Amino acid sequence: MTKPKKELLRGTLDMLILKTVALAPIHGYGISQRLRQMSKDVLDVRQGSLYPALHRLEKQGLVRAEWLDSETGHKAKYYSITKSGRKRLEGERADWEALSAAIAFVLRTAE
Numbered sequence: 623m624t625k626p627k628k629e630l631l632r633g634t635l636d637m638l639i640l641k642t643v644a645l646a647p648i649h650g651y652g653i654s655q656r657l658r659q660m661s662k663d664v665l666d667v668r669q670g671s672l673y674p675a676l677h678r679l680e681k682q683g684l685v686r687a688e689w690l691d692s693e694t695g696h697k698a699k700y701y702s703i704t705k706s707g708r709k710r711l712e713g714e715r716a717d718w719e720a721l722s723a724a725i726a727f728v729l730r731t732a733e
Contacts, residue, residue: 637714687699688700
């Protein structure tokens with residue numbers, strides 16, 4: 623069996639970040655760890671991709687950030703989803719489900 627590719631389709635990372643921060647406020651490192659855990663170690667989101675995406679989402683008003691004490695007692699920037707972010711997530715999820723269903727249908731089509 624081949625190992626799944628870990629690269630994400632353009633725009634998919636934003637949706638995954640929105641889903642993760644919708645669960646509970648979380649810092650950047652926690653987002654990457656939670657995505658890895660929820661994907662059973664398939665997704666490995668690097669800082670070089672994660673933080674630019676977080677800043678872009680914050681600039682668009684889809685997430686907000688605030689400095690809070692982390693589990694280790696140090697200050698960390700925690701991200702949470704906004705109302706606009708939840709609305710975007712709902713739309714992205716519907717689009718993703720339709721697209722993935724269409725791709726699955728094509729792949730099941732007999733040759």
